[in-house]
Amino acid sequence: AVLPHLPGEITDLVISFLTGHRPCEGYHSLRNCALVCREWLPASRHHLFYKTHIQSDRQYDHFVCGVVRYESMRVWLLSVRHLRLGGRTLQSALRLFIPELGGHLPNLRELRLDNFDWTTAGSCPSPRTFATMSAFASVRTLDLWDCRFPSFSIVRTIIMSLRSLTTLAFRGVTWPVPDGAD
Numbered sequence: 001a002v003l004p005h006l007p008g009e010i011t012d013l014v015i016s017f018l019t020g021h022r023p024c025e026g027y028h029s030l031r032n033c034a035l036v037c038r039e040w041l042p043a044s045r046h047h048l049f050y051k052t053h054i055q056s057d058r059q060y061d062h063f064v065c066g067v068v069r070y071e072s073m074r075v076w077l078l079s080v081r082h083l084r085l086g087g088r089t090l091q092s093a094l095r096l097f098i099p100e101l102g103g104h105l106p107n108l109r110e111l112r113l114d115n116f117d118w119t120t121a122g123s124c125p126s127p128r129t130f131a132t133m134s135a136f137a138s139v140r141t142l143d144l145w146d147c148r149f150p151s152f153s154i155v156r157t158i159i160m161s162l163r164s165l166t167t168l169a170f171r172g173v174t175w176p177v178p179d180g181a182d
Contacts, residue, residue, distance in 0.1 A: 008039060011039065011040055011043065012043045016043065016047060031044075031048065045076050045079070046076070046079045047079075049076045049077070049079035049080050050079055050080065050081050050082065051081070051082040051084075052080050052082065052083050052084070053084040054083075054084070054085050054086075054087075054090065054093070055084075055085075055086060055087030055089070055090055055114075056087055056089040056090055057089060057090060057091055057092045057093075059090075060085075060090060060092055060093045060096075060097075061092065064096075064100055064101075068100065068101065068104050074104070077104050077105055077106075078106065078107055079107070080105050080107065080108055081107055081108065081109045081110065082108075082109065082110040082112075083101075083105065083108055083110070083111050083112070084112040084114065085097055085111075085112070085113055085114070085116075086112065086113055086114020086115045086116065086145065087114065087115060088115055090115070094116055094117070094118060094124075094125075095124070095125045095129075098125065098129050098130070098132055098133060098135070099125075099129065099132065101136075102132055102133070102135030102136055103135040105136065105138075106137070106138060107138055108136055108138055108139055109138060109139065109140050109141065110139070110140070110141040110142075110143070111136060111139050111141070111142050111143070112142075112143035112144075112145065113142075113143070113144050113145070113147055114145045114146060114147075115145070115146050115147070116144075116147040116148070117147070117148040118147070118148060118149050118150055118154070119148045119149070119150050119176075124150055127153075127154065127157065130154050130157045130158050130161065131157055131161055132161070133157075133158050133161035133162055134161040134162070134163065136162060137163060137164060138164055139162050139164060139165060140164050140165060140166045140167060141165075141166070141167040141168075141169075142158075142159070142162060142165055142167070142168050142169070143169045143171075144168075144169070144170050144171070144173045145171045145172060145173075146171065146172040146173075147172070147173050147174075148173075148174050148175070149173070149174070149175040150175065150176070151175055151176065152175045154175070155173070155175060
């Protein structure tokens, strides 16, 4: 029996339709589409990478080792427009995401950091590292949720490094108040 063949434009539209569903359902449907056949893989991967949410050390390591450092997968980093890093079990990215991901996401428009605590010993990179946020040159929106910084100077450095920034959102962001600044 000969299986019917749909034009690529039609299957691409069907695949893009899946991204409008609830995020969890859409993600699983897109993963399944990527497995259907070789022709469905590019559109499925594009939409899978479009909004990337990493919430654990395991997911972060998988993303860096399996995508960022893997030559044949690196092309999909061009599809990432929204990156959300955060979760109570994401600790390795605290020190590493700026040097490991900076410069690899040229089309990133929105960056959201959740539950990052850069005040604990060993989790805060050097102050110069924060200035390298400029490697995220296309970021227009920065959301910082429940993040703790060692100083306001670090927050200012991040903001000033993001040259394309037009929208900044804080929720539960803290830094120590200097002595005598009451």
